[in-house]
Structures are given as structure tokens and as C-alpha cells.
Amino acid sequence: MMASILIKNACLLPIDESMSIIEDGWIHIEGSTIQALGSGMPPQVNGAAVIDVDGDVVMPGMVNPHAHLAMTLFRGLGEDVDDRLFRYVLPMERKFVTPEMVRVGTLLGALESIEAGVTTIADMYYYETEVGRALDQAGLRGVVGQTLATFDPPDHRTMDEGFALVEKLVAEFSGHDRIIPSIAPHAPYSTDVATMARVARWAEAHPGVPVQLHLAEMDSEMEWCRKHHWLRPVAVVEKAGLLINGLIAAHCLHIDPFEIERMAKADVRVAHNARSNAKAGRGIAPIEAMRAAGIKVGIATDGPMSGNTLDLFSQFGPVSMFQKLLGHSRKPMPAAQVIRMATLEGAQVLGLDRRIGSLEPGKQADLIRINLSAPRLQPVYDIYATLVFSGMPVDVQDVMVGGRWIMRGRNVESLERRKILRDAGQIATAFKAEMAKIDAAG
């Protein structure tokens, strides 16, 4: 027996080709799947739970194509410090990242994501099977990438150990409906060509397992690539044979027109982390030019130590403003395109657009309900501008993934909020003590 749900009296944003807006819309869900949608009088569906959303917006759940959810537990540590990656992040990770820390941090991140209407997250971190389990428990959809790196990360000493973790992850989630295992070489400078080439061979033998990496993000990365290969990062990845169809490349700040052409041709996808990049003072990724060349670009949060929040609303302003600043005009990155990137295009980045990213018959019922009655959102002249420039996570009322409500009336039903916050608080106390030690050591 599949549950039937009929949502009516909605302002539907299906995110179709024309970005149409269906006032007075309805949508019919059977089990995990969207059956039909339309405007005007909804059909009679025997036995369906009918939900009148009273004019609220119903749109696809948002897709966050790059995050390190467990880093919620580092959020706000070492802000405004230039050398924090090597001063704080890597030493703290080596000392504190355990399966339990990853589990608790990911649950905290999942809670925040659901409360913000994010339904699919691509994560890359350590002990990634824990991430997959936590996202499964949360009822979210995830692309979970086991990180591989040469800087003595918390969960593997050698690449053989790292690949063993990847194999374990793939074995655990192979065939899972919502959790997709992924392999995540950290970055060119932190894996080098040999490892990236090994990943490329492995990926070829495992079609359907997405590859994620950080790319062209930092000045120090540019220097490393030049020093060791006389090349820029995209060329180093290409040299390793990893500039492959479907590669999910996060950041891509230092990208020139030749690289854009090459990436477009290879069908590399980009996860844009506007806030994270800007907070680090690193720069602005040329996503307007990338999209013009046909590269799919999604809106991502990065880890909460870098971007602080895991909602996409906080990214909308920066994503739009940064391109307008680059173009010295109001025109670049119009609001409807921002919402498209947050949904369908994010799904395309992850190679999931046949299943999610828009409201269409046959697709998974991943959708959110947004209420626009706050004074800050009124009046509404252009629904996309309202969402992009005035929307906030608190406006999201209900969240459904694969036909299952995981938040209703802002209550996350799939997770134990109080316990997660208590567990996170305990871990944070230990971190505070360690930070004090690092600072005392000077």
C-alpha cells in the first residue's frame, strides 16, 4: 500500500525550462514519486491525504552540492585568522575526528539542513560511512564522499587504507535509495597526480560512483601546482586523467577562459561556495562565465567552519551580489537563475537530475513548503526575488523527501533535536580546551 498525498492551493514553482509559476497549483504524490501536478481544480484521488497549503510556495527541496557536515562542531572556531587551516583545522581534525564525532556533527548539520529546506547534500569528510548512516537516519538524500588525502588525515595513513574505506562505503550503501557512495580525493595539492590517477582508474571501474574534489581554491594550491608541475590546478587534474565527465569540483576560483572551455567539454560540474570563498578573502568564482559556457553550477555551503551555515538562503545574496559586482551591473545572475541553481542545477551537478531537482511526474517527491507572510517578505512582486533577497530558513514550514515528511510545522520529525544539541555541546567543550592550548602555545 503506497501512501497518496494531494497538496492543493499551492504557489507551485516546478523549476521547469521557463521557470513557470503555477498559482493555485496542486501536486499529487504516490509513495515516493510525483504522480501529477497542475493548476486549478485538483483531481479526486481516492484515499489521498489532502493538504491545503493556503497559498504557500511549494518547490523542489534544495540541493547542497558541497559540504562537510561534521564540521558543524568546528563552526566559529578561529575566525578572522589567516593561517587557520594549518594552525587549527588540521591539528584539531587529527586529534578529535572520530566516528562518534562525525556521527554527532553530521546529525547537527542534518538538523540545520532540514530546517532550511535542503533535501540533498553532497558531503566529503572522514569516516564517511558514519555520514551516510546519519543522513539515512535523518531521511535526507546524500552523496557521501570518503576523503582521500596525503596530509595524515584522521582515518587513513596510506592510500591503500583510504581505498579500503571507499570500498567499505560502497559496499554498505550500494543500491541504497537515498544514500549514494562517492570517492573524494581531497585536492590536487593534498593527493598529487599518482593518487588522482588511481582514483580515475577506480572511477572508471565503478560507474555511478561520483568523484568529488576541491579544485582551484587557494593561492597556496596555485603555488603548489606550479612548483611541482609547472601547471595550474585544472591542468594537474587533467594530467592525472581525472578531468572526467561528472566530476564534482568544489570552489573553482582560479579558473581562466581556457580552463572553462576544457571543463565544459569534459562536462565537469562545479559546486560554488560563495560565502566560504569570500570569508577567506580568496575571491569570487567566475560562475557567470562558467554557466555561459554550459558548465552546470550548484550553490553550496562548504563546511560550517568555512561558511558557518548550511542553508542555501544565506548563499543566495552573495551568489547574486558577487556576480553583479564582477559584472559591474545589476543584470548578472538574476533571481530566478539563483533558485534554479539551488534546485535543478544542483541536481545536475550531482548527476541526479533524472530523479530530483524539479517537480515533474515520475521524479522523487523531494519538496518544501515556504510561507511568505513575514513582514520582511512583503509585498511579493517577483517570487524569485523574494526568495533570493528576503527569504530565510525560518520561512520553510514543511520538508518532504521521497514522499516522506521529515519536517512538519518546523518540527523535524526524523531526528531527536534535544539529544543532538546536547551531544554536540559536550564535544564542543573538549574542543574549547584544545583551542586554548593551541593559543597558549602561541
Place this chain on the structure above:
Amino acid sequence: MMASILIKNACLLPIDESMSIIEDGWIHIEGSTIQALGSGMPPQVNGAAVIDVDGDVVMPGMVNPHAHLAMTLFRGLGEDVDDRLFRYVLPMERKFVTPEMVRVGTLLGALESIEAGVTTIADMYYYETEVGRALDQAGLRGVVGQTLATFDPPDHRTMDEGFALVEKLVAEFSGHDRIIPSIAPHAPYSTDVATMARVARWAEAHPGVPVQLHLAEMDSEMEWCRKHHWLRPVAVVEKAGLLINGLIAAHCLHIDPFEIERMAKADVRVAHNARSNAKAGRGIAPIEAMRAAGIKVGIATDGPMSGNTLDLFSQFGPVSMFQKLLGHSRKPMPAAQVIRMATLEGAQVLGLDRRIGSLEPGKQADLIRINLSAPRLQPVYDIYATLVFSGMPVDVQDVMVGGRWIMRGRNVESLERRKILRDAGQIATAFKAEMAKIDAAG
């Protein structure tokens, strides 16, 4: 009989010189005034209403030093269009701005401001007595500036008529405890030297009436100043004798080091509108350099047609990120300084820092209570970083202005929310029809 209030068990952020954080703090208010504050065991105050805030943050109410509140009614109109000032804004204003529109739009803006913990707003618009009355009704503090302009604005045809409106405004609010009348020559290009000189003479004869203007904001302004005066905007203002102590200059994007020196010497104050400037693709004001030169800079929203929201939380990220981008480093504009600009420094910009902007005995009790229990805000390592990078208006629980609660438990007690939203909706319907006509005319 003055009411006594004792707030205890607070994380107090007084915004003093050292930006100290008083965990386990208390604050005692008598009538409109802060009597005392401290940490540990609170004093016994006979007859005081004792409020246990359960560890929540208590900090000064935020100061928004540049807004056009009534433009809430234009929010989201004509987004992503370059020539919208001349295509939409000015024609719509000429047609639709009436005392009633200003009243309703300002009330909507006041509602949003209170819900976001903003307690003082410097506004400049038309029919400004309506703005003063609406802010008074809302229980807010305001610096209300009657705009003077030569582009045939809605409420005056000549400068004599404009100055008559200023005189009327001053007469109505002279001596008012919370509403301070102000004179607002629109900008150099929209007033010219003769009018600015007349304002300078008038201001000299009316000490205590602040002068507000838009300055060095647009490329077209730069061109106008060069074409008509062979000068840059700051020099045009100086030529008119208006580069005076206490001048509140909004925007200040196109400012070079010589101008910074001159503005600092004159003690000109700056209202920084990060989102508005970036959304227009105009650029980034060099506020780090201005502040280093001793210029006081506040964080402002601009009108909601330009910046969309009237809360300062939405500005915090951009304010910080933009300076980090300019400096290509994480270090510029650290989080504590952002909060300082949003409170004490904003009060300094408006010349009100002897009365408001920090929690100190003898100052007005303008304060807000912020709850940090949302997953997005956890854990808290650095309270200022938490507020700047993860805080949102919904976290503000209670708002007090001059000892009076105007919001409690997120319920704005001074305004009729439902009526304001209904009135705003009716006006917006007329605007939509006019927009359609403008677009149909091409």
C-alpha cells in the same frame, strides 16, 4: 512612578571599549534609563519586575543609520534591471508617493525592523512627518530626514516648498524624546551646490538637526560632478560648504585616500550599505580604510527596493566578506567590530552615542534579547562570530526601547501586524498594475 526592571542570567554584551562579554550578567533599568549592570549575584531592587533570560544574549538595540522605510512597498520591483532608478523608481514615486503610502510603508518597515532587533533608524524620504509619526507609534527611535531634491519629487516643486516641509518637521518633533528631525539634501547631483549651500547655512542656524545625504554612490554621479564642477563628489560637497562635522553620508563607494583624510578631519560620518551597493553592481566602499582613519562607519540597509531587507543580520556577512575580499585575507573586519558598528558606532554616526549604542549606566535602555539555541547557531565558540555569521532576525526574542518592551516573545506589541500587512497588500496591487503598464510601454 518609574517602572523598575531587573534582567538576570544574561550573556551581556555591553559593547564597551574592550568588547567584553559578561557571562552570568544582570542589568537594572529604572524608567527609560539603565541604572546599573554587572556579573554574578544581581542586586535586590524593591518592586522591580525580575526577568530571568536563561542565558540568552542581551545587547544594545541595533542602529540602522540609512534607510527609506516606506520603500518596503517597492521591495522586489524591477530586480536585475540596470536602469531601474529612472525607468521604475522615480516615475513610480512621482505617481504613488502620498502621505498615506509613506505611513503604511513606514509601518511595514518598522514592523520588520523591530522583529530584527533594530531600535534606531535614520530615514530619509518624502512626507517625512509621516515617517516620524509612524516610528513614534512603533515605539522606535528615529532620525527622520525630509528629502530635498531637484528631480521633481513627490512632495515639493521648489526648494522653498522643500524647506517649508523641513521647518514643519522640525516644529512637530522638536524636543521629542525619540524622534529627531533631520534635513536630507538627496545627493550632489540631485540638489547641486546652491541648494547644498543653503542647507549648510540652515544647518548652522539649527544645531542639533542632523544632515543626511547620499554621497559618492554611482558612476552617473561621478560623471555629473565632473561634468558640472570638474570635481569628485566629496569636493562638490565641500565647495558647497556642506562637508561639516556630523554630516551623515550614505554609501561613499567612490572615495580615495585624500577624500578619506578630508572626511576624517571634518568628522563626517558614513552609513555603509553593503548589500544595496553590491546588488546594484556598484562596488565596495573602502570602510576598513575609513575606519583606520578614524571615520565612524555604521551598518545600514538602504531602502528595501535596493537592499530588500531592513535587518542588520543580512548585512553582517556582506560587510565582513567584502572587506576580506578587498584585503585578500581573513583578517579585515573581524566579527566583534561588525557588532560594534551595528550598535555603538552606528549611534556615533548619528551623533546619539551619549544616549544609546551601548549598555552603560545613564544611557537609554534600548536593548534586545537574542536566543542562540537554533542548531544553526551551535556550538558557540566566539559569540561575535556566531552573531555575525550565523545570526538571523528570528533569533531576536524581545526588544526594548527607552525602557519599554515593544516586542516580547517575538510579538510586536506596539503595532497592529495584520492591519499593516493588509494595507500594504492593497497598495502593492496598484503598483503591480502600474509596473505592467511601464513594461508594456517598453
